Amino acid sequence: MEFTVKQIAGLLGGEIEGNGELKINQLAKIEEGKSGTISFLSNLKYEAYLYTTEASAVIVDKHFEARKKVNTTLIRVENSYTAFTQLLQQYEQIIKGTKQGIEQPSHLGEGTTTGEGLYLGAFAYVGNNGKIGKNVKIFPQAFVGDNVCIGDNTVIHSGVKIYNNTVIGKNCTFFANAVIGSDGFGFAPQPDGSYKTIPQLGNVIIEDSVSIGAGTTIDCATMGSTIIREGVKLDNLVQVGHNVEIGKHTVIAAQAGIAGSTKIGEKCVIGGQAGFNGHITVPNGTKVGGQAGITKTWEQEGLSLNGTPAIEFKDSLRSAAIFRKLPQLEKRVNELEKKIKDDKQ
Numbered sequence: 001m002e003f004t005v006k007q008i009a010g011l012l013g014g015e016i017e018g019n020g021e022l023k024i025n026q027l028a029k030i031e032e033g034k035s036g037t038i039s040f041l042s043n044l045k046y047e048a049y050l051y052t053t054e055a056s057a058v059i060v061d062k063h064f065e066a067r068k069k070v071n072t073t074l075i076r077v078e079n080s081y082t083a084f085t086q087l088l089q090q091y092e093q094i095i096k097g098t099k100q101g102i103e104q105p106s107h108l109g110e111g112t113t114t115g116e117g118l119y120l121g122a123f124a125y126v127g128n129n130g131k132i133g134k135n136v137k138i139f140p141q142a143f144v145g146d147n148v149c150i151g152d153n154t155v156i157h158s159g160v161k162i163y164n165n166t167v168i169g170k171n172c173t174f175f176a177n178a179v180i181g182s183d184g185f186g187f188a189p190q191p192d193g194s195y196k197t198i199p200q201l202g203n204v205i206i207e208d209s210v211s212i213g214a215g216t217t218i219d220c221a222t223m224g225s226t227i228i229r230e231g232v233k234l235d236n237l238v239q240v241g242h243n244v245e246i247g248k249h250t251v252i253a254a255q256a257g258i259a260g261s262t263k264i265g266e267k268c269v270i271g272g273q274a275g276f277n278g279h280i281t282v283p284n285g286t287k288v289g290g291q292a293g294i295t296k297t298w299e300q301e302g303l304s305l306n307g308t309p310a311i312e313f314k315d316s317l318r319s320a321a322i323f324r325k326l327p328q329l330e331k332r333v334n335e336l337e338k339k340i341k342d343d344k345q
Contacts, residue, residue, distance in 0.1 A: 002025045003023070003024050004020065004022065004023060004024070005018075005019065005020045005021070005022045005024060005038075005056070005057045006020035006021065008024060008038065008057070008075065008087065009075045011086075011087070011090065012059070012075065012077050012083045012086060012087065013077065013078075014059065014075040014076055014077040014083065015075070015076045015077075016073065016074070016075060016076075017073065017074040017075075017076060018057070018072065018073030018074055019073050020073070022056045022057060022073055023036060023056070024037065024056055024057060025037075026038075027039070027087065027088065027091060028055060030046055030049045030050065030053050030055065030058060031046065031049045031053070033049075033053040033054050033055025033056075033072075034054050035054055035055075035056055037056060038055060038056065038057045038058070038059070038075075038087070039053065039055045039057075039058050039059070039084075040058060040059040040060070040080045040081065040083070040084035041058055041059070041060045041061075041064070042061070042080045042081035042084070047067075050066065050070060051066075051068045051069070051070060051071075053072055054072075055072055056073060057072060057074070057075055058070075058072050058073075058075070059074075059077060059080045059083050059084050059087075060074050060075070060076055060077075060080050061076070061077070061078070061079065061080050062076045062077060062078055064076070064080075093153075099119040099137055100117055100118070100119050101119060101120075102118065102119075102120040103120065103121050103122040103140070105122060106120050106121065106122055106124045106125070106126075107124070107125045107126060108120060108126050109126055109127040109129070109130065109146065110128050110129070111128050111129040111130075112126055112127070112130040112131070112132065113130075113131050113132065114132040114136070115132060115133045115134035115135070115136065115152065116135070117134055117135035118132060118135075118136055118137075119136070119137040119138065119139075120138050121138060121139045121141070121142070122141075123140050123141045124138050124139065124140055124141060124142045124143075124144075125143050125144065126138065126144045126148075127144060127145045127146035127147070127164065128146045128147075129146055129147050130144065130146065130147060130148045130150070131148075131149045131150070132149075132150045133150060133151045133152035133153070133154070133170065134152040134153070135152055135153045136151075136152070136153070136154050136155075136156075137154075137155045137156065138156045139155075139156060139157050139158045139160075140158050141158050141159055142156045142159065142161075142162075143160070143161045143162065144156070144162045145163045145164035145166070145181070146165070147164055147165045148162055148164065148165065148166045148167075148168070149166075149167045149168065150168045151168055151169040151170035151171070151208065152170045152171070153171045154168055154169075154170065154171065154172040154174075155172070155173045155174070156174045157173075157175050157214075158176050159176045159177040160174045160175075160176065160177065160178050160179075160180070161177075161178075161180065161182075162174075162180045162181060163179075163180060163181030163204075163220060164181065164203075165181070165203040165220075166180050166181045166203055166205075166206070167203065167204070167205045167206065168180075168206045169206060169207045169208035169209070169210065169230070170208045171208055171209045172206060172208070172209065172210045172211070172212070173210075173211045173212065174212045175211075175213050175214040175216075175236070176214045176215075177214055177215050178212045178213070178214065178215065178216045178217070179216075179217045179218070180204050180206070180212070180217075180218050181203060181204045181218065181219075181220040182217060182218075182219055182220065183200040183219065183220065184200045184219035184220060184221065184222055184226075184241060184242025184260055185242070185260065186198035186199075186200055186242065186260075198222060199222075200219070200220050200221070200222050200242060201221075201222065202220050202221025202222055202225055202242070202243070203220050203221065203225050203226075204218050204219075204220050204221070204225065204226045204227075204228070205225045205226070205227045205228070206218075206228045207227075207228065207229050207230040207231075207232075207248075208230050208231075209230055209231050210230070210231065210232045210233070210234075211232075211233045211234065212234050213234050213237070213238060213254070214236045214237075215236050216234050216236060216237060216238040216239075216240075217239055217240065218240040219240065219241050219242040219244075219260075220242060221243045222243060222260075223243075224243060225243075226240065226243055226244050226245070227244075227245045227246070228240070229245070229246060229247050229248040229249075229250075229266070230248045230249070231248050231249040232246050232248070232249065232250050232251070232252075233250075233252070234251075234252050235251075235252060235253045235254040235256075235272070237254050237255050238253075238254065238255070238256050238258075239257040239258065240258050241257075241258055241259045241260035241261070241278065242260045242261070243260055243261040244258050244259075244260065244261065244262050244263070244264070245262075245263045245264070246258075246264045247263075247264055247265045247266035247267070247268065247284065248267070249266060249267045250264055250265070250266060250267060250268040250269075250270070251268075251269055251270065252268075252270040252274075253270060253271050253272035253274075253290070254272045255272050255273045256270055256271070256273060256274045256275070257275050257276065258276045259275075259276055259277055259278035259279075260278045261278050261279045262277070262279065262280050262281070263280075263281045263282070264276070264282045264286075265281075265283045265284035265285065265286060265301070266284045267284060268282060268284070268285065268286045269286075269287045269288070270287075270288040271288055271289050271290030271291070271292065272290045272291070273290055274289070274290060274291065274292045274293070274294065275292075275293050275308075276294045277293075277295050277296070280294065280295075281298070282297075282298060283298055283299065283300065283301040283302075283303075284301045284302070285301045285302040285303075286298065286301070286302065286303055286304075287303070287304040287305070288304075288310070289304070289305065289306035289307070289313065289316075291308070292305055292306050292307055292310045293307070293308030293309055293310055294309075294310050295308075295309040307319070
């Protein structure tokens with residue numbers, strides 16, 4: 001598929017500096033650009049490549065000032081990174097939009113309704129009484145249970161497992177082997193030391209424009225719903241426990257784990273391998289460092305937390321500085337104790 005620089009600039013609301021009739025058929029990194037490709041410059045560490053790239057066009061910030069002669073065509077926009085992301089999204093939609101139809105063998109359950117543009121890959125299974133929107137793509141070997149609702153333009157990649165009664169919004173993406181709606185970790189201790197399984201009777205609700213990474217698991221609620229709000233982005237291998245609620249536009253990096261009934265606010269940023277106790281609340285705008293352990297409810301919005309148990313980021317830096325000096329401090333204390341003892345003698 002081929003577009004002109006002028007067409008791309010029109011899509012991005014950009015201004016052209018150079019030849020707007022050049023043909024673009026591929027995206028590329030600026031250092032790997034060839035004729036017919038388009039790239040972008042956002043991080044000025046890569047500015048040197050702007051003067052040597054063979055890309056036909058490069059997207060740059062509106063107020064960027066080149067220090068040397070530029071041989072490629074420029075598209076000037078308010079934010080080059082955001083604009084290139086938009087272009088990637090459009091390109092992705094074009095690629096995904098080519099997949100349509102129902103491959104065989106596959107299974108589409110009784111009473112399940114589907115919208116236009118459905119793609120159901122080979123060996124995929126969709127249960128009974130579900131509702132599937134327009135342009136949904138379900139790739140081979142995916143499983144969708146009974147009574148599942150899936151909104152328009154959602155993509156379910158190979159190996160994804162979606163349990164019964166899950167509700168999914170529009171424009172969501174589930175990457176390979178994500179598991180949505182499996183039982184929460186609910187076991188009641190018994191007097192003899194054994195554990196009795198607590199039935200998990202709730203479901204999972206995932207709102208619009210959510211991305212779920214490969215191997216991520218989201219447990220169904222014991223009662224009610226585990227809820228992932230609009231715009232949430234979960235990396236690979238994230239564990240979300242039963243009855244958890246994650247607020248709008250929160251992002252969580254790989255291997256983080258959230259215990260049951262915890263509520264995480266909107267627009268939080270959570271680093272990899274962070275862990276959260278159950279039944280706590282994390283307010284809006286909180287930033288959590290990698291491997292941090294959140295053990296209690298925090299009240300103030302917008303804090304940066306780090307360490308285990310987590311404390312405010314600046315305090316954690318001071319604590320780390322002191323920790324590094326502990327061997328020296330121990331030596332000084334031992335010397336002082338010896339001097340006091342000698343003075344007494």
